Amino acid sequence: MTRWEPNAGGRLEEAALELFGEHGYDQTTIEDIATRAGVTKRTFFRHYADKREVLFGGGDAFQRFFVESLAAAPAAATPLEAVAVALDAVAGAFADRHEHSARRHRIIAASAELRERELVKLAAVATALAAALRERGVPEPVAGLTAETAVVVFRSAYDRWATADGDEALPALIREALTALQALTAAPGS
Incomplete structure (x- = not known):
């Protein structure tokens, strides 16, 4: 014993x-x-x-933190500005977890079963964010599209951060992804 x-x-x-x-x-x-x-x-x-x-035990807390951070966004924020506030808060929570996150990311990347589970977790986050956006008065399809966009931005930045040497901070990579998204959606010639 x-x-x-x-x-x-x-x-x-x-x-x-x-x-x-x-x-x-x-x-x-x-x-x-x-x-x-x-x-x-x-x-x-x-x-x-x-x-x-x-590997996924903290998924409910992760989702709650996303939603609570979104709720803390200013009432006048656009849907994308509101999710940017949430993304920034969530990214900040990873500040001292690069090594752990990189190890976890490598393990998940090596297993189809775990990659699928990660996608399920992120889909649940998108669903919760869409509901929170609707509570803020954001109509569909904007609420759903914004929530899915937030998850794509997070995943893109997180993947880059977790596979890099840790020189760039996750919040900076998220802001870079949001800037790229804004450039992508800008009208030609503007």
Whole structure:
């Protein structure tokens, strides 16, 4: 019997990231993760429903933070300005997490199952953002298009940031993506 140690969830997450990186997602078992973390399988299942959730367990909090940040945007903000406020806030939350995010990104990129799960998570964020925009009085199809655009901007910037050496900050990459989007939608000759 191992001695109880605090932060089992954090140890499980770190153990999973290490093992997924060393052996791959498919070759790593829940037993492997629990053993590396110094806990039982039962403890694993107290924290996570399955091994995917070690990588996606914070999805609800991520979605809530996006929506709460959108709600904090000024009432007079255009839909795109409002999601820009949310994007900036969410990006700021990743400031000290580049190494962790890069490791997680590599693991997800290497697995079709995990890439699919990531897309499902981001689709849920878009759905929640669209609902929040509608609550601000933004009609359809603008609410849905703006929400989907926010997710595409985040994903594009996050992918660049997570695969780079960390010299550029995620908020700067998001602003760059928003600027590119604005240039894309500008009228020719303007």
